Amino acid sequence: MDHDIIISGGGIAGLTATAAFASAGFDVLCVDPAPPVTTRDAQGADLRSTAFLQPARQLLMDVGLWDRLETHAAPLQIMRIIDAGGEEPLARTSKEFNAADISDLPFGWNLPNWLLRREMAAHLEGLPNVTYRTGVRAKTLFTRTAEARVGFSDGTRAKSRLVIAADGRGSPMREAAGITVKTTRYGQKALAFSVTHEMPHENVSTEIHRTGGPFTLVPLPDFDGKPSSAIVWMEEGPKAKALAEMDAAQFEDAMNIRSCGVLGHLTLNSARTIWPIISQHAERLGGERLALVAEAAHVIPPIGAQGLNMSLNDLKALRDLAVARPEGLGDAAMLDAYHKARINDIKLRVAGITMLNRTSMLSARPLRDARAAGLNALYSFAPLRKSIMQMGLGARG
Template sequence: MDFDCDILISGGGVAGLTAAATFGAAGFRVICVDPTPPVTERDAENSDLRTTAILQPARALLEQSGLWERYAPYAAPLQIMRIVDAGGEIAEPRVVREFNAADISDQPFGWNLPNWLLRRELVARLGDLDTVDFRPGTGTRSLFTREGEARVGLSDGTRLSARLVIACDGRGSPMRDAAGIDVHTRRYGQKALAFAVTHPIPHENVSTEIHRTGGPFTLVPLPDHEGRPSSAVVWMEEGPKAQDLLALDTGAFEAAMSERSCHLFGPLTLASRRTIWPIISQEAERLSGERLALMAEAAHVVPPIGAQGLNMSLADLRCLLDLARARPEGLGDRAMLEAYHRARHNDVRLRVQGIDLLNRASMVSAQPLRDLRAKGLDALYALAPVRKTLMQMGLGVR
């Protein structure tokens, strides 16, 4: 049977483009579509100002696909993860625990990069691959599958046949919906602000997560910006408060974020525009259907805690690639996709549930509960074996 491609990828975000580059570099014929062309400049309208921490286990996969050599010059290493409880009457640290990657590895935990830059380098890499046809501005509209093939209708009226469809098309995935796969969603009433800052005190490659109320305030190292130390910030708050913060003028916002950061890096200066998005957890009932694999946010969505989001997606991708290489003749068949679901489903469920618990703990506002959280943090993370286990679990190596 003749196919238009081996793999059709629905979705051209960071995960979808990475899947296209990875399978293309492995020799599979790939078509990747997305209705919205990627924004690849920092200050362009609608650019994604969030950052992504690429954890250790993902680096080998990115090296194989020719992506890491593009990322490396811009990557800020994450050597230490610092957890701060500032849940007292005033915004100041009262419990501080640090996790140093040197305790478990000779490499950093990971490397942080801006999402807009990841898209820029991904698009450039796809341009080098004859095996990949990237079609920005075109989306998926329909899905018809049978035992031997998938047929996908596109927004430009064309229909394509493929051996495997990979849905990387977000939390509202049209391919997942077309396959009739249900999702379970948890809503927290939270929103997250994302932006970049500069500060007078160097971050020294320390990622800092500060817990008070409403959700964590996280500063993740970036390369220097205009000669000053710089960090990416994700500030999670109750929805109405997040909207109020978004509406503040620059001076008032800088005062608010400096206080929320406990002044650990000195006064913070806004170095980008602010973006906002709702926080949910979401989990697909199954990670596969006939000739269809769900990946990334089509399969799972978690709050931005512990750098798990994209790294869960890259674990999905690594699993799919290993299965495809092991049996190229079985690409997209029932045996491959059942094996994919079995291999990933339990890990996804445990991580979604674990991050849900961490987020709920970070949201508490009543002072007795905040005090209890601080005591638990102090007791738990003070134990060296527990600290080491948590670091290994966070990297996905245990």
């Protein structure tokens, strides 16, 4: 056997999976079509950020990644939700959910994606049981009961006991296995960029809800001595496209109106990238000798810091099964157990985030008013508020 595990995809989930299984003693090959873009101003840099919630941080600690990441992370102590659904973009309802109500730790820690890929790739270089190949993608998959054979875009092949598809929403490995997906499209896109601002964020992550989708400001470490945040701005597709094509001055005017002034004047300090918004989940999380993780398994809108944290829950469940019975790595019993361990939680969270996104998109005035009233009601009932916060951290409820 060439390797114990082949991982298709070298994004954040794929690199984390590689570190996780290597730290458990497995021989791992990770392949990705492109080298990681590891500077914020380089062409193709992923300008989104990732908030690692408490359970995700624990996994990163367990697999040896957190020590490299901690000094770059901005803690998320408070999650603030603002409804700005009146006739003008003004905050009319604002509620804060403080991690101190349920924990001694912050809700999570935020890092820019380009930096994550830089640090994770550097970590893999020091692991003797990892082969990390870029410029090559997994193209074909042939499986037998005892092994999988993967063909790569450069004409080479490799065998393994388990293939992990971490290769995105259009996963070639999932398609090669014939696993179907259920997809919901919203007609939205998301703009991702970073800013500096006048007022300190004080470790508060803010979602501002208004027709079209939320405008989310997530704390980053200071940039050039100024407070900084990552922003994801969800809008109806044509509006998002128009925003992406504005010159910088016009765009700054638009984003300062949309931000409702919660952090004072915002100044754009990065390029803008644009992403389609969908919800999607695979009907099964595995096939013969194949496990789906991250966006190959599920895609949700960027609300509530759930996306990558769901992905890391996938990795933890899969790794725990592999460690508990290493002789059964990749067999039918392991993959059936993985599906059963994750599928209900995935469906629940996809449905919940879909509902939140549709609620955020409401445009009719009575429905906008109902959204604001619902936020008030949720916040006012303390047991429900705490339950929502616990679920946000990954607890089942």
